[in-house]
Amino acid sequence: MTDTEFLLISKGDSIAIAVYNEADLAVKVRVDNSGMVNFPLIGAITVLGLSPKELAAKLEGRYLDGYLVEPLVTVSIEKYRPxxxxxxxxxxxxxxxxxxxxxxxxxxxxxxxxxxxxxxxxxxxxxxxxxxxxxxxxxxxxxxxxxxxxxxxx
Missing domain, CATH: 3.10.560.10 (Outer membrane lipoprotein wza domain like)
Structure with a gap:
């Protein structure tokens, strides 16, 4: 395993998701043992093992599918597991x-x-x-x- 694999989203990490010009879609959550996070409009998505960039792309694809015209999603890990x-x-x-x-x-x-x-x-x-x-x-x-x-x- 490489060092970058440990900087992927994992159980215990706190993540923040923002959608440009869509304040109601913002999510701040601690990833629990299920590895699933509920997002407004699109429901539960598995986030474990994804980089913030990969999760942003996944969310943009889901929001583009009938919800938003040009979604711009940013994902950051605010606090890593200890x-x-x-x-x-x-x-x-x-x-x-x-x-x-x-x-x-x-x-x-x-x-x-x-x-x-x-x-x-x-x-x-x-x-x-x-x-x-x-x-x-x-x-x-x-x-x-x-x-x-x-x-x-x-």
Whole structure:
């Protein structure tokens, strides 16, 4: 999986949809487990796994089909699903994802490393399989990642 696949719309993301000159068609919603979002006039549409651009094109096509003459739809992800950090950090937990976040920055958000923290046994679990990958301070954190900081043995 590529990094861009994790920036697609997923469960837990908050999205905003606007239709130019059609304020009544605006939607702001958090994507739930169903992955479906109800839109005015056109009903429920699956949004999971689409990029904002793909969803906009899909909505334009649906609105063009008998509802609007020239729909111009914009879709943005207002808030991504959180990332998680546990292990040897001072405040393990769930934190809001921000763009261009590194493991080092995530550790700082979690209050820094504990005295027992390893300086090299850091892992990130991502994707459906959540298979742990070796991480370092500059490793990029993506929405939904689970960061694990192991204890040092010395």
């Amino acid at each position: 990332f998680y950090i546990h292990g040897e950090v001072k405040s393990p937990g769930v934190y809001e994802f921000t763009q261009d976040l590194s493991v080092n920055q995530a550790i700082a958000i979690a209050g820094g490393l504990t005295e027992r923290a390893s300086s090299s046994h850091w892992f990130i679990a991502r994707g459906r399989e959540k298979e742990p990958l070796k991480a370092n301070p500059s490793t990029r954190v993506l929405p939904g990642d689970i960061i694990s900081i192991k204890a040092s043995f010395f």
